[in-house]
Amino acid sequence: MARTIGSHSGKTGPRVRDAAMHLFAQRGFAAVSMRQIASEVGVQVGALYNYFPDKQTLLFELMRDHMLELLSAIHDKPETTPSSRLEVFVRFHITFHHKRPDAVFIAYMELRNLSPQNFEEIEALRRRYETVLEDILRAGLEANEFQVADTKITTLAIIAMLTGVSSWFRSKGRLSIADIKNQYWEMVQKSVCPKY
Amino acid sequence: MARTIGSHSGKTGPRVRDAAMHLFAQRGFAAVSMRQIASEVGVQVGALYNYFPDKQTLLFELMRDHMLELLSAIHDKPETTPSSRLEVFVRFHITFHHKRPDAVFIAYMELRNLSPQNFEEIEALRRRYETVLEDILRAGLEANEFQVADTKITTLAIIAMLTGVSSWFRSKGRLSIADIKNQYWEMVQKSVCPKY
DNA sequence: GTCTATAGAGTGATAGAC
DNA sequence: GTCTATCACTCTATAGAC
Incomplete structure (x- = not known):
């Protein structure tokens, strides 16, 4: 206008x-x-x-603010059971990302357009987020609630699966976001369960 | 040079x-x-x-050839058990994508830089590939070998999880690609298993 | 099939008026 | 805080020589 x-x-x-x-x-x-x-x-x-001083800084600030929001919104409660913590994480991740499709897309697609220094800062924030999930998996492993071969790999696998929702979910689609959350939680839950 | x-x-x-x-x-x-x-x-x-006539066509041909290679390399055998077909699919996907990190990256990141017509052609190829996995899940559902709430969602979830490997796997890392395949197969297998 | 040269448009960023 | 005008490049794509 x-x-x-x-x-x-x-x-x-x-x-x-x-x-x-x-x-x-x-x-x-x-x-x-x-x-x-x-x-x-x-x-x-x-x-x-x-x-902002230049285009690069604009990109960086968008990505940094998104990651900081993500980190300040996730509230893991280590005093509850690992299974309950995992369910909260799965539902939180889908909800948070579903509300910010643009920011999610940028955070995953534009990493290579960051200057090396800015890239390092964003990567550090991303690792902090991954650690939240990995801590949950480790707790579940120690409590014999989960069976996972490697907590790091499982962390990356679960996050990739959950984040994928953003790339295809459309609110006009066949399933509601609540359906999606239920189904993903069931898949994640089973994937870390001890074999019967 | x-x-x-x-x-x-x-x-x-x-x-x-x-x-x-x-x-x-x-x-x-x-x-x-x-x-x-x-x-x-x-x-x-x-x-x-x-x-090639222009830069757009160069991108399109790279993506199209990658997708055609992918489709001609996957050989699903409907006469075998759903569980065996799923295992073959999981291992194939990781192997194929692991060998072509550049092509995989482009195929997932540059869709929006395709002209609308080229985009449609690539999307059609991608859907054909997804259908291979969805057919396996449907067969497993009918045979009561699998329990999945929705084959379409499960298809997308599994592919997102498997493709994620390309974004972090480094051959110098702690785990071999064979380890990765075993672990992902275990996770996928459990995630589609009937609850005991 | 590759070269050089160039058309024509667009780029990020800045200076100085208001 | 926003404008206009501009600098100094870079961009894709093409023409015509060899």
Whole structure:
């Protein structure tokens, strides 16, 4: 939309981030120009540089904020049973990612467009998240509630499976997100169960 | 490498494809220029256009050939037991994808850089592959060998889990690809098992 | 089949007016 | 805080020489 000249009460920053998030998710970081972002927001390209020093930093901040939100939203309760902790994790992961399809897509697809230093920072956050799940699996292993050959591999396998939901789930589809959560929880539960 | 002037016995085509595959996988389609591909091969940019009409077609052909190879390599045997067919599928998927990390990466990451028409063609091939697994799950369900709530969801969940291996497996790592296959097969097997 | 040269458009980022 | 104008490149793709 065309805008008139002048200040607009400090709302441009969030609007730029929203527009960038959406465009990056849809077309990819490298394929989106600063002019396209500006046009989506309704400002000229020069105005964008009031909110970040360059395009790389914009990408980094979107990814970092997403990971920090993820980490601050997961609340594992080590005092409960491993099986219950695992169920909470599975349902949380699907819910959280389902609400932020653009951010999820960017976090998984644009890692290679980060500068080496920014990449390291995002990777560290991702590893922290994986550790939450791995701790649950280890606790279940020690309590003989789970049977897994290798907690690290199982962690990566479960996260890959759960995150995959974002790539195909459409809310107009045959199944509700509640159905999906139930089914994924059943699959995960069985996959870590001791063989009978 | 610098090259001298003249023809080079028809080997440039494959070399261009290899270079493009590697560069696209590493940096992303949109971030790689025709000049970078030419430089990697050791020719000037104009020479590339002897082998494809434009950059979009180059990407499409890489993806299409990968999917066709995948489809021609999977040999499901409907006359054997569902459990055996599933094991063959799991091991095949990991093996095939493990041997072609660049092609796998491109096939999953660059879908949005395809023109709508090319996208449809690749999607159709991907669905054909998914159907192989879904048929196995349906057979197992009918034979009461498997218990799955929804064969379509389970198909997508298993493929996401298996394909995830490519994103973290490094041959120098702690576990061999044979270990990985065994562990993934155990997880998949348990996840579709009837509850005891 | 490959080269050089170039057309024509687009890129990220900055300077200075308002 | 946003605008306009611009710098200095880079991009894909093509034409025509060899």
